[in-house]
Amino acid sequence: MSRILVVEDNIGIRNVLEKTLKMKGYDVFSVGTGENAVRLFTSDIFDLVITDLRLPKMDGLEVLKKVKKISSTTIVIIMTAYGTIENAIEAMKSGAYDYILKPFSLEEIEIKVEKALSQQRISNENIILKEEIKSRFGWITGKSQKAQKVYKFIKKVSDRPTPVLILGESGTGKELVAREIHENSSRRNFPFVAVNCAALAEGVLESELFGHERGAFTGAHAQKKGRFEIADKGTLFLDEIGDLPLNTQVKLLRFLQEKSFERVGGTNTLKVDARIIAATNKDLKEAIKNKSFREDLFYRLNVITMTLPPLRERREDIPELIDHFWSRYTKELHKDMAITPEVKDILYSYDWPGNIRELENAIERIIVLSEDKVVSIDDLPMELREGISDIIPKALPDNIGFTERVEYFERDIIKQALEKCSYNQIKTSERLKLNRGTLQYKMKKYNLYCKKISTKS
Structure with a gap:
């Protein structure tokens, strides 16, 4: 529910506005002075403020400036009489979304409020979508050497027209990397179209990718554009490319060679400019041996390749x-x-x-x-x-003192770290953020040395 603050010193207008907007389903508060408005705004959150321009002491323009300083995303609509329209224009320059001239109809104020909040929702959704695209699988979050290698790869290949093949286990973020390549390229203002090749049956997939003409098959009542056409001047991301049927692989190969194709059931050759990024968690070389993936298509796709590391690495x-x-x-x-x-x-x-x-x-x-x-x-x-049980130390008897408890847990933590690092002291000290000399002292104190396997029979 959107929250609205009405600032109006005329109690009659204030009450009418509050009642009208509440009837439209908004959560509405109203005050009679600019000072009270700012005081309320500093302790609460509002999506929209409707304020009269002329108020005692603190006027509407000052309210606008203070509101925008506290929350730049809050929308402000100014109410003004005809004689102060120049001030309303000044308010627009200071960040007001719109102004409305008095006297106004309630329908007019309802329309302006609905339009303003609708635009705000769209803006917020776009921000959320961009954040989601950038952070969905976490590649934007990561300072490890392997993550940095991926960032450098994205920057290096983004503006090349060459196809990209992204390899890696399921869940490593292959689509996000593809989106990042698109977003960092000159194609960013054109569509990014994603298709999961494993999710659709062979007949449906071909129509989905290349489109179809009316009457091409039962149920094809109208011409349909395929994903290749939709992705024109943008990027087409083919996920799970290893599951692409052999017949469709032939058409994809032709597109990579000639940038042309025909819709299903059509004879007209279409040309589009779509960059191809493909991804798979399968071993394509093994698929070539098994005759389930074309070798010539593999070499067309395998020009620029990146293998994404699993999270454990x-x-x-x-x-x-x-x-x-x-x-x-x-x-x-x-x-x-x-x-x-x-x-x-x-x-x-x-x-x-x-x-x-x-x-x-x-x-x-x-x-x-x-x-x-x-x-x-x-x-x-x-x-x-x-x-x-392998991570958290077991409970200790009640009669063990504080120092013994601390030493027990300290020994257990160091022992686990050593085991995870195969008793490599440099890696262990880095993992525990301990000076190597301190680690060696603790290892000696707790007798934590790798036991060599005996070779005697």
Whole structure:
């Protein structure tokens, strides 16, 4: 529900506006002075402010400036008499969305309010969409060397017309990388069209990609443009290219060679300028051996190739990804929740076979299902809790003192880190953020040395 603040010193007009807008379903507050408006605005959130230009002491122009200073996204509509229209124009220059001349009809104010809030919703949705595109699988979040390598790849290939082949396990963010390539190219103002080649049956897929003519098959009652035409001057992203049927592979190969094709059931040759980015989690060389993927198509696609690393190979990015997704979903779900260091440790230590998508889904599920202000181990999905005994030290007897408890946990933490790093002291000290000399001292203190396997029979 949109929230509106009405600022009007004439109590009659103020009450009518408040009642009318409430009847339209808005959450409306009204005040009679600019001072009260600013005071209320600093402690509350409003989507739109309707203010009279002429107010005692603090006028509407000053209210506008203070509101915009506090919240640049809040819309302000100025009400003014005919004689002060020049001031209304000045208000527009200062950031007002619109002005309305007194006397006005209630229908006129309703239309202006509806239009303003509709435009605001579209603007907010565009911002959210752009953020989602940039952060959906987390490639924008990541400072590891492997993540940096991907960023450099995106910048290097973005403005080349050459096809790009993106390889990697499921959930590593192949579509996001494709979108980033598009967004960083000169094609950014034209369509980015994504097709999942594994999601459609062979006959449907060909029509979806290349379009069809009327009467081409049963049910083809009208001509239809395919994704290639829709992506003209933009980018066509073919996900799961390894599942593309052989007949369709022939048509794709021809397009890559000649930039031309025919619609299903058509004879006219069409030419479009669409850059192709393909992706797969399959071994295409193995598919070529099995005769399920054309070798000539592979070489056409395999000009510029990038293999995205799985999350377990860029583990140092996990804490940042956790914070990113935690912030995102607590805001989206309107939940004020905290995550404990123990839970973070478990999320960090898990191997995430489904990669960033699995991490994102796990965090969303935790936030949705948890009813507590602080998320505990009990709130974790079962597959994460199964390995807890390897991550969290077991409970200690009550008669053990504070120093012994600290030393026990310290030894356990160092032991786990050493095991994860195959007893490589440099990697372990980096992981624990410990000076190497301190690590060696602790290893000696707790007798933490890799036991060599005996070769004696």
